[in-house]
Amino acid sequence: MKHFFLACLLPAMLAAQNMQLTEQLGQTVLYGDIALSPDGAHIAWVQSTAATVSKQTYIRGTSENDSPALVNIEGDGERIDANPAWAPDSKTLALFSTAGEKDQKQLWTVQADASNPRKLTKLAGYAARPRWSHSGKQIAFLYIEGATGGGPLVAAPTTTGVVDTAVHNQRIAVLDVATGQVRQVSPPDLHIYDFDWSPDDKTFVTTGAPGPGDNNWWIAQIHLIDIAKGNATSIYKPTLQVAIPRWSPDGKSIAFIEGLMSDEGNYGGDLFTMAADGHSVVSRTRGRRSSVSSLFWQRPDRILATEVIGGGSAISELTLADNSMHTIWKSGESVHAFGNFPNFSISQDGKISAVGRSTYETPPEIWAGPIGEWRQLTRNNSSLSPTWGKSESLEWTSDKFGIQGWLLPPARLESGKKYPMVVLIHGGPSSATEPEWPASFGMSRAIIAALSARGYYVLLPNPRGSYGRGEDFTRANVKDFGGGDLRDILAGVDAALKKYPIDPARLGVFGWSYGGFMTMWTVTQTNRFRGAVAGAGIANWQSYYGQNLIDQWMIPFFGASVYDDPAVYEKSSPIRFIKKVKTPTLVIVGERDAECPVPQSYEFWHALRTLGVPTQLIIYPGEGHMFVKPENQSGRLDQTVAWFDKYLK
Numbered sequence: 001m002k003h004f005f006l007a008c009l010l011p012a013m014l015a016a017q018n019m020q021l022t023e024q025l026g027q028t029v030l031y032g033d034i035a036l037s038p039d040g041a042h043i044a045w046v047q048s049t050a051a052t053v054s055k056q057t058y059i060r061g062t063s064e065n066d067s068p069a070l071v072n073i074e075g076d077g078e079r080i081d082a083n084p085a086w087a088p089d090s091k092t093l094a095l096f097s098t099a100g101e102k103d104q105k106q107l108w109t110v111q112a113d114a115s116n117p118r119k120l121t122k123l124a125g126y127a128a129r130p131r132w133s134h135s136g137k138q139i140a141f142l143y144i145e146g147a148t149g150g151g152p153l154v155a156a157p158t159t160t161g162v163v164d165t166a167v168h169n170q171r172i173a174v175l176d177v178a179t180g181q182v183r184q185v186s187p188p189d190l191h192i193y194d195f196d197w198s199p200d201d202k203t204f205v206t207t208g209a210p211g212p213g214d215n216n217w218w219i220a221q222i223h224l225i226d227i228a229k230g231n232a233t234s235i236y237k238p239t240l241q242v243a244i245p246r247w248s249p250d251g252k253s254i255a256f257i258e259g260l261m262s263d264e265g266n267y268g269g270d271l272f273t274m275a276a277d278g279h280s281v282v283s284r285t286r287g288r289r290s291s292v293s294s295l296f297w298q299r300p301d302r303i304l305a306t307e308v309i310g311g312g313s314a315i316s317e318l319t320l321a322d323n324s325m326h327t328i329w330k331s332g333e334s335v336h337a338f339g340n341f342p343n344f345s346i347s348q349d350g351k352i353s354a355v356g357r358s359t360y361e362t363p364p365e366i367w368a369g370p371i372g373e374w375r376q377l378t379r380n381n382s383s384l385s386p387t388w389g390k391s392e393s394l395e396w397t398s399d400k401f402g403i404q405g406w407l408l409p410p411a412r413l414e415s416g417k418k419y420p421m422v423v424l425i426h427g428g429p430s431s432a433t434e435p436e437w438p439a440s441f442g443m444s445r446a447i448i449a450a451l452s453a454r455g456y457y458v459l460l461p462n463p464r465g466s467y468g469r470g471e472d473f474t475r476a477n478v479k480d481f482g483g484g485d486l487r488d489i490l491a492g493v494d495a496a497l498k499k500y501p502i503d504p505a506r507l508g509v510f511g512w513s514y515g516g517f518m519t520m521w522t523v524t525q526t527n528r529f530r531g532a533v534a535g536a537g538i539a540n541w542q543s544y545y546g547q548n549l550i551d552q553w554m555i556p557f558f559g560a561s562v563y564d565d566p567a568v569y570e571k572s573s574p575i576r577f578i579k580k581v582k583t584p585t586l587v588i589v590g591e592r593d594a595e596c597p598v599p600q601s602y603e604f605w606h607a608l609r610t611l612g613v614p615t616q617l618i619i620y621p622g623e624g625h626m627f628v629k630p631e632n633q634s635g636r637l638d639q640t641v642a643w644f645d646k647y648l649k
Contacts, residue, residue: 037090064377249300422458
């Protein structure tokens with residue numbers, strides 16, 4: 001009777017503990033879209049909490065004695081602000097906001113003291129990334145007229161009847177600030193991903209490709225667009241993926257990042273420069289053991305870049321004259337500008353910067369000052385403290401590679417006792433696990449904290465294929481998904497077992513997206529793990545090619561389409577080895593996931609159930625690749641921790 005009572009009580013206790021944790025993390029104030037004025041005197045950011053949808057813009061001076069001011073835009077209900085951008089004179093801030101409108105973002109301006117809000121547009125469609133012209137008379141932004149946007153992470157629309165072949169390309173729209181007139185200036189047959197004004201305000205440099213946009217980013221080229229005429233000219237066709245094209249201050253050169261990238265918005269690669277006509281292309285960081293994630297021209301002969309190095313970040317200065325790279329600051333944090341979740345901005349002269357800083361142990365706050373000499377300006381999260389273990393960087397060797405990962409121990413350790421460990425494999429694969437307070441990305445990182453708080457070691461490896469050790473390392477899993485990267489991960493497990501009190505008989509594995517594939521793959525290759533949770537995974541690369549909405553991403557990794565080389569897809573498909581699985585596996589996916597569609601999870605679950613392997617499939621209604629609804633985020637956390645408790649404890 002005692003054991004029966006405990007069996008009934010434990011799930012309720014677990015849910016209560018997880019709820020307490022999610023409530024704690026849900027109170028975290030998050031700072032996004034940080035924008036420093038060109039003169040370095042003011043910072044703007046979009047502020048929210050991890051548990052709410054509302055996002056509002058704040059402005060404050062960079063002096064320690066200044067106080068933040070809320071941009072008070074009138075309107076009913078919650079509002080979502082995004083993309084604050086300063087005018088060249090640092091007196092005016094532009095931003096997008098849904099204030100007064102249910103879902104539609106409009107472009108607003110306010111003064112540097114957050115006063116005098118003014119709505120400039122009457123848009124109908126998706127809009128993002130406003131950028132002022134150098135004259136301050138115009139604002140350009142990305143616009144999909146009459147359609148939604150947001151990328152493949154969001155829930156895909158339902159499709160019935162005859163499939164619509166219409167393509168709604170994202171174009172550059174230009175607003176005349178004085179008159180309010182908006183005109184689209186990029187060609188209608190080109191989907192624009194990023195852009196930059198030339199110093200004379202006559203030309204855009206862009207990354208672009210024919211639509212559909214969600215799929216074709218992987219084949220984007222660098223174009224010049226004549227703003228007056230509206231015509232586009234391709235000046236650079238890359239070998240791999242390109243991102244963040246930026247003009248030099250004198251207009252003679254363009255810098256950009258090129259490398260093997262698996263997700264638009266999650267950038268990493270080598271830093272390149274070329275002449276403004278597309279000639280004289282030079283890789284400035286070839287062989288450097290890092291991945292450049294964003295860049296800023298400071299002078300015609302100087303570029304500032306953020307880098308992923310190992311499992312952390314660095315800010316470095318490139319001098320073009322001698323092609324030398326000098327590291328100014330380096331730390332086990334995540335720092336980058338542009339793309340997804342940017343948290344770094346710098347003044348026009350490079351003397352002042354602003355950054356949102358956090359680690360696994362310290363919640364996010366905004367800091368400002370000279371690079372590496374920042375002063376903390378906000379303290380909204382000062383009452384929060386971790387209820388999980390203190391992270392450590394772990395390094396090991398696998399084949400010819402040095403591998404790095406992060407390890408979180410249980411919140412409380414007892415002498416002489418051994419503990420279970422869960423390996424959490426990141427997505428991508430072109431990405432890296434870097435320390436961040438576990439309350440971002442739709443609370444998906446809360447699973448790390450929950451497992452540590454529940455008495456687990458959590459290993460977060462950065463195997464080959466990750467950012468942080470140079471392009472050769474990032475490309476080392478091409479045509480070898482699940483091969484060398486699994487060896488790297490298992491070597492990391494062995495390194496952790498040697499150093500920490502971990503029970504080798506109680507190992508688990510978990511991942512989302514590419515990490516979900518790696519989880520499915522891992523349990524078909526080894527029986528070392530006693531429990532697994534595969535989130536948004538890929539069971540069969542051959543069928544996946546025809547099911548997902550972003551198949552172009554696969555060509556750089558597999559070398560050809562599935563129709564031209566089916567064997568290279570088959571050899572890395574977990575379903576091919578499904579009869580080897582003995583590990584109890586929970587399978588989770590969003591109902592409207594466009595990146596890793598439901599049939600992949602269903603196929604894997606169906607096979608395990610047929611073979612008598614303990615399994616369960618959970619499909620969360622309405623969710624895409626990134627879960628949005630708080631109840632589904634909490635449900636995913638509860639189900640994941642409960643599964644590992646059942647099979648590892």
